[in-house]
Amino acid sequence: MRVLVVDDAAVMRALLGAILRSKGFEVAGEAAGGADALAQYRALRPEVVTLDVTLSDMDGVSAVRALLEHDPAARIIACGFSSQRALVDAACTAGAFGYMTKPFAPLQVAEALERARNP
Numbered sequence: 001m002r003v004l005v006v007d008d009a010a011v012m013r014a015l016l017g018a019i020l021r022s023k024g025f026e027v028a029g030e031a032a033g034g035a036d037a038l039a040q041y042r043a044l045r046p047e048v049v050t051l052d053v054t055l056s057d058m059d060g061v062s063a064v065r066a067l068l069e070h071d072p073a074a075r076i077i078a079c080g081f082s083s084q085r086a087l088v089d090a091a092c093t094a095g096a097f098g099y100m101t102k103p104f105a106p107l108q109v110a111e112a113l114e115r116a117r118n119p
Contacts, residue, residue, distance in 0.1 A: 001117055002028040004044060006037040006063070007052040007079065016050060016079075016104055023110045034058035038066050041074070048116045051096065053080040053087040060091040068095045075116045079104075 003025050007013045010032070017027045028046040031037040033055050041049060049067060053060030060078055067074045078091035078099040088099045100112045 001048060001113060002026045002044070002046045003113070004029050004031065004037065004040055004046040004049045006031045006034075006040075006049060006055070008032050008054070008056045009052075012052065012102065012104075016109065019104055019106050019109045020113070023106060023113070025113060032056070034063035034066060037063055038070060041067055042070065048075045048077060048113060050077045050079055050100065051091070053078050053084055053091050060087055060096075061094045064091050064094040064096050077112050077116060 003020055005013050005016050005027055013030045020027055028044045029040045031040045034057050051060055051063055064076055067076055076096040078088045078096040079102060080088045081102045092099060097116055098112050100108055
């Protein structure tokens with residue numbers, strides 16, 4: 001499964017990318033912001049997007065809406081710390097398929113991606 005990793009923190013992108021690769025997923029690309037995520041999504045057509053709910057250029061809810069406006073079938077998994085639960089919930093209400101809590105645990109990542117693969 002091809003995954004686009006969106007997070008404004010390079011260390012979080014690297015961590016999630018390493019976990020994804022260790023679980024057999026392909027990191028199709030990375031983006032540090034919402035506008036870049038939309039451009040990468042259009043260019044790469046990943047099967048799933050992991051999306052941080054706090055980005056430097058737009059909030060996660062706006063990013064979810066932008067991606068779904070471009071492709072209503074987009075599979076988006078919102079990501080955030082437990083203290084950001086309200087933002088994660090708002091992203092899910094806006095259309096994100098699921099969520100993952102930071103810091104990422106390999107089993108949690110694999111389960112979230114499998115749910116996205118087999119809804």
